[in-house]
Amino acid sequence: MTAAGRALIACPQCDTLYFEPEIREEQTASCLRCGRVLAAPRTNAYLRTLSLSLTAVILMIGAVFFPFIELEAAGLRNRTSVLDAILAFSSGLMLPLSLAVALLIVLIPLTRLAAIVYTIYPLARRRRPFAHAATAFRLAEGLRPWSMAEIFIFGVSVALVKVAGLASVSFGPAFWAFAGLVVVMVLQDNSMCRYTIWKSLEQERA
Structure with missing residues (x-):
């Protein structure tokens, strides 16, 4: 966990670290470096x-x-x-x-x-x-x-x-x-x- 209480997640493709995204259904979070989808919740x-x-x-x-x-x-x-x-x-x-x-x-x-x-x-x-x-x-x-x-x-x-x-x-x-x-x-x-x-x-x- 970070000091602000937010977790870190790593891209499974290039290991770039990101703060845990706040993402809603039908939205997609992708890695800025390699484009790998990190999260894509769907209805x-x-x-x-x-x-x-x-x-x-x-x-x-x-x-x-x-x-x-x-x-x-x-x-x-x-x-x-x-x-x-x-x-x-x-x-x-x-x-x-x-x-x-x-x-x-x-x-x-x-x-x-x-x-x-x-x-x-x-x-x-x-x-x-x-x-x-x-x-x-x-x-x-x-x-x-x-x-x-x-x-x-x-x-x-x-x-x-x-x-x-x-x-x-x-x-x-x-x-x-x-x-x-x-x-x-x-x-x-x-x-x-x-x-x-x-x-x-x-x-x-x-």
Whole structure:
């Protein structure tokens, strides 16, 4: 805290320090040095973030268990899901690859979404945060760089372009669920004002 009792916040991009801004809904506070958005509270932001997070969880579950792609070549047809792909490499020397796919594509994104829902749900209903909500949100922010569901779908798309010349490829519902998941997660990240969430958690804790 400063001598005047105002807190300091740091830009997450360039670490420039600012006095805590007094900002209203639909206004945006940006860093003067690099232009990074520091705070952007929006009307019904909690409810919007909660809805998008729950949508992402549903899409993730469908993307894991439903058929992802179907390949047909020389009269042979094979259909597989993300879960089947993970289990296919779950033995021998390929076990680390299986664990990496399960963690980065499924478990970490789901854990992050669950932590966000745990944090946002009481705030959206204008209630006191759940116990350890700050820890859960800190976990969600820490897992953010490791949530790679969107990278997976881009990588698969590139691979399928090459496979399409060798076999007939058709997309299953899980592929479209993953594609929708990428869009929903981008919208969720853009709608979530982290400054506002931390501010609400700190006020309740105080």
